[in-house]
Amino acid sequence: MKAVVCQKWCQPSDLVLADIPRPTPAPSDVLVRVHTAALNFPDVLIIGGQYQFKPPLPFTPGFELVGTVEEVGSAVKHIEKGARVVAQCDLGGFAEYAVAPLHSVRPVPPGLDDEQAAAFPLVYQTSYFGLVYRGQLAKGETVLVHSAAGGVGLAAVQIAKALGAGKIIGTVGSDDKRAAVLASGADLVLNYQTEDFVEGVKQATGGRGADVIYDPVGGDLAEQSTKCIAFEGRLVIIGFTSGQFPTFRGNHILVKNYSVVGLHWGFYRQMNPAKIEQGWRELMELFKTGVLRPVIAARYPFDRVADAMNLLTSRRAIGKIVLHW
Numbered sequence: 001m002k003a004v005v006c007q008k009w010c011q012p013s014d015l016v017l018a019d020i021p022r023p024t025p026a027p028s029d030v031l032v033r034v035h036t037a038a039l040n041f042p043d044v045l046i047i048g049g050q051y052q053f054k055p056p057l058p059f060t061p062g063f064e065l066v067g068t069v070e071e072v073g074s075a076v077k078h079i080e081k082g083a084r085v086v087a088q089c090d091l092g093g094f095a096e097y098a099v100a101p102l103h104s105v106r107p108v109p110p111g112l113d114d115e116q117a118a119a120f121p122l123v124y125q126t127s128y129f130g131l132v133y134r135g136q137l138a139k140g141e142t143v144l145v146h147s148a149a150g151g152v153g154l155a156a157v158q159i160a161k162a163l164g165a166g167k168i169i170g171t172v173g174s175d176d177k178r179a180a181v182l183a184s185g186a187d188l189v190l191n192y193q194t195e196d197f198v199e200g201v202k203q204a205t206g207g208r209g210a211d212v213i214y215d216p217v218g219g220d221l222a223e224q225s226t227k228c229i230a231f232e233g234r235l236v237i238i239g240f241t242s243g244q245f246p247t248f249r250g251n252h253i254l255v256k257n258y259s260v261v262g263l264h265w266g267f268y269r270q271m272n273p274a275k276i277e278q279g280w281r282e283l284m285e286l287f288k289t290g291v292l293r294p295v296i297a298a299r300y301p302f303d304r305v306a307d308a309m310n311l312l313t314s315r316r317a318i319g320k321i322v323l324h325w
């Protein structure tokens, strides 16, 4: 089968499309024929050897996909060959066939086409866990979502809207991203490159600040955010697209009565898989509101995976980038 292969820690342009053996599912795995896969920032990090774990080389990247079930492991009973599913795999999604553990293979949320379906699992689960379980978002509260036109960002805006957040404020790095964030449910969008977002949030909240701050960017942006966080606010650390880890002052956290919490969604699979199931059920309930709809920024054939990754890191994508055969 054809697959994108990372042969060494590399840049996107060093990835190759190669013929490799088709994987065989273990007893509790499912082999899926991949129609469409979605790109995530961690794909870029992992090929560069900068992700939370370094797989042995060579490997095929790709964490999520939509496709049809080709074969099931001997212990898998309730999924049939030919079923259309979304799947999350530890690696290997950017290939004609991918193996995924049974617990991460699910029916496609109703009404989603292949591109939207492929783009759904990781960012919506991350944003749901970030806002609900780690951020403890309550109805009526103000949410500030950084990098709100990105993959996890737009998902967070839509989830906050569906959950009944009081005011949703998004930040973006360029003005052409404003419209998509507003269309996803934000009340206000601030360009953090050209505007003082701290003042903007204070003005929009009568000086109170945001109750939940959802931050995939890190660095200075995260540190500045503590100047516009509300009393008993929660700053949820999602990632570091800026490439910088923020530093927080303990005395400031104490004096202003706020919390800084992290989210590593994937770690729940190891530490509390039941929570993943609970989160998916709740997400599917929220999905019925019609508010959660993945936005597709661009689509590329797999042999242009480097262009797709470069679009992601160029900061020009609005929503998710998908790859297809």
Ligand SMILES: NC(=O)c1ccc[n+]([C@@H]2O[C@H](COP(=O)([O-])OP(=O)(O)OC[C@H]3O[C@@H](n4cnc5c(N)ncnc54)[C@H](OP(=O)(O)O)[C@@H]3O)[C@@H](O)[C@H]2O)c1
Pocket (backbone or CB within 6 Å): 039, 040, 041, 042, 122, 123, 126, 146, 147, 148, 149, 150, 151, 152, 153, 171, 172, 173, 174, 177, 216, 217, 237, 238, 239, 240, 241, 242, 243, 263, 264, 265, 266, 312, 313, 314, 315, 316, 317, 319
């Ligand atoms: N914690 C978890 O469990 C978890 C799960 C999934 C993803 N993540 C993390 O969430 C973050 C976002 O992932 P994503 O897949 O949704 O990507 P994304 O947000 O679509 O990433 C691209 C966006 O990041 C922003 N950005 C800010 N500084 C940047 C820089 N120096 N270089 C490139 N982009 C920069 C840009 O938007 P603006 O210029 O508009 O800000 C850019 O458009 C990543 O850090 C990822 O690792 C975490």
